[in-house]
Each structure stands twice: as structure tokens, then as C-alpha cells.
Amino acid sequence: MPHHVLAVAHRGDPYRHRENTLPSVESALAAGADAVEVDVQLTRDGVPVLLHDLTLERLWGDPRPVGRVTLAELEQIGGPGLRVPTLAEAVKAVAERPGARLLVDLDDPGPAAAAHAVVAGLGAEGLVGWCGPVGAMLAVRELDPAAELSLTWKLPRLPVPALLADLRPRYLNPPFGLVDAEYVAEAAGAGLAVSAWTADRRRTMTRLLRAGVASVTSNRIGLLRRVLDA
Template sequence: MRGVLAVAHRGDPYRARENTVASFLSAVATGADMVELDVRLTRDGVPVVLHDATLERLWGHDRPVAELTADEVRARTAGGVPTLSEVLAVTAPVRTLIDLPMRAAEPARAAVAAVREAGAADRVSYCGDPAALKAVRAADAAAEIGLTWKRTGPPRAALLDGLRPAWLTYRFGLLDRALVARAHDRGLRVMAWTVDSPRAMRRLLAMGVDAITSNRVSELRRVIGSFSAP
């Protein structure tokens, strides 16, 4: 089932610290089809790759990224928090999924600008909050969008018409065969996140999902390769 995409959640965090260049390089080497990352905006408007609003959990500094310049972030993390531009350079062999979980439009516009500057628009997708994705669509009419949807009921038709997503991305526990089938009937592919159990991976493959996001991309690659549809 090579057609099902193995998506590396924040890189390869069981082998290297999440959302770092080392983590993304490991994910690419391990066989990921796509790497997922999170974008935050620094005080001086530089998109950097970090999930949390502050540096505390990963880097031991209780400072919001939004209050620091890109140079200050680099100094406090010894260069560990990369810019989006730096990551796009190392993920060039595969696709990159940029997660924009906040409603703000500014990080979305900055991410699109960085992708365009890197010449990477044809290998980047976006997911996240609908408000942020609207900013992506306004900035790039051709962007591939995955609407992150957190309920089993379908998205509003007006939202789908405005965003024109290629994907619906769901927390894996929300999915069942009927929901996947309904999405496919609408011409939408389905991505499940974030799945680390081989048993859950196989259950999702049996449902017919099109992509699975995991912290254990090497295990996911193995399960996809050995799966036989019932």
C-alpha cells in the first residue's frame, strides 16, 4: 500500500528532538513521504519551526516566541529552532505539511511567503485552523490545503467552497469507515493524526485512509508495507 502516505509528525521525534533539522533529516532518511511541522512567528516576523508558544518545554526558556526576534530565538536555543526556510531546504526530497493551528493570519501569510521564496510551493501542503487556512488560500490560489476537522459532522459547504481543500485531516479516534467513505464521495482525501500504535495504523488502513501521521515513521512505513486489505 505505497499509495498511503507516511507522514512524519514533527520529524522523527523518537530519534531526534522534534521540529529540528536533525529530526527532519532522520524522517526523510527513514522513508517518510511527507514531514509535518509547526510554524510560529517571531517578533520580527520570521516563521520558525516550533509547536509551542514558548521555548520552555523543549529548550528550557519560559519566553514566548512572539516576544523574541529570530536572532534571540537562535541564541537561546543554540540554533536548535530552525527557520521555516532552513527546514524547507532539508525536506526537499519529500513533501512538507505546514501546520498552522492558530487563527491568526500573519503566520499563514509569512509561511506562504517563505515557501514561495524557497521555490517549494509544489511540494508543500498546509493544514490547521480554518481562519489561518483562509489566509493561505488568499495568498496562494493554488496551495494544497488540508482542513483540520475536529468533529464527525461534515464541514459546512461554504467553508469547503471557500478553502477548496484537497484533504480533511482528523484526529484518528474520530474516524470510521463511513466517515472516510463520505469524504471520498466528496472528492476529498483523508489524513489521520497522530498514530503511534501498529494496531491503530492497521485499523485506519482498513478504513481506506489516504495518509497517516505518526511520531514513529519507521514503524508506520513497516506497517503500510506489510498491510493486506481485507
């Protein structure tokens, strides 16, 4: 097993608090997360906020697309302590925990420029990593030659060398079902560490550790922390 495997909290601590909210982020950090992965969408006025879905329906009971709602309107949804936070607020929350990091998950390139501007404006480039598919990661790489990238990859074969040369990711980020020791070794041969998602069962976590992954993402960050510390 690796000497140190990163524990990444998926959307915070969603079994205890609503995903992609500040209480969820703070709970994950308190539970021992090395990094908290959050999703980002843009409001109508271009503010990066924490939300996975394109609409507010599932989490907030509002059918509107977040892209049609201004930040001021968004702040009226939810209530004190439980609302859709901005990316800037999440960065600041993680910055208060020494050694912790934020992992910004982008499903597409659209929010990349605005999200990177927030991170750069806070001087937090060293605190924030980025993950997502090829298009989103290419957008981040163009904005920041030094950004730490985790390339989300759902194919059993590795990316072609030309793509890796363009992106220069630190991590290959596959779903846990693709990962075994052979996969990890092949990735290492290409200069990549493996960060697997989203493992919520002790048995899966243990299997990934034995395979030699560098990072595990989970909705159950408390359990993952216990498995890693055992």
C-alpha cells in the same frame, strides 16, 4: 486498502530527536517519510521558525514567548546542530530529498503570510502543503489559490458544502478516533481524501489503512513505514 498511503512524520522523528528540529526532520526523511509535518511560529522580527508552543519553555527551557525573541536571539538558544530552525531551512532540507514534501501546520492565521512568503520566495509552492483549522486555511487560500490544503477537523460530521467550496481542501484531517470506513466514504462523496492523525500504535495504523485513508500522521514514522510496506 489504498494502493498508496502517505506516511507523514509528525514534527519530524520526535522519539529519536527533538521535535521540530532539523535532525528530527532529516531522521524522518531517512526513515521513509513521504512528508514531514512541522509547526510554525513567528519571532519578534517576523521570521517563521519551527515551534509548536507559543513559548520556548517546554523544549528549550526558556520561558520567553517566541514572539518576543528576535531570530538573532533565538540562535543563541540550543547549540550547534540543535536549535530552533527557520522554516526556510526546513524547506531546503526537504527539497534535498526527491519526492518528499513538507506539511506546514498553522494553528491560527497569524504566521500564514510570512510562512507563505518564505515558501514562495524559495519557489517551493509545489513542495509544501498546509494544514490547520478553518481560519488558518482560509488565510492560506487567500494567499495562494493553488495551495494544497488539509483541513484539520475535529467534528464527527463533515464541513458544510459552502465552507468546502471556499477552502477547496484536498484532505480532511481528523483525529484517528473519528475515522472509520463510513467516515472515509462520506468524505469521498464530498470530494475529500482523509488524512488521519496522530497514530502511534500498529493496531491503530492498520485499522486506518483498512478504513481507506489516504494519509496517516505519526510520531513513530519508522513503525508506520514498516506497516505501510508490509
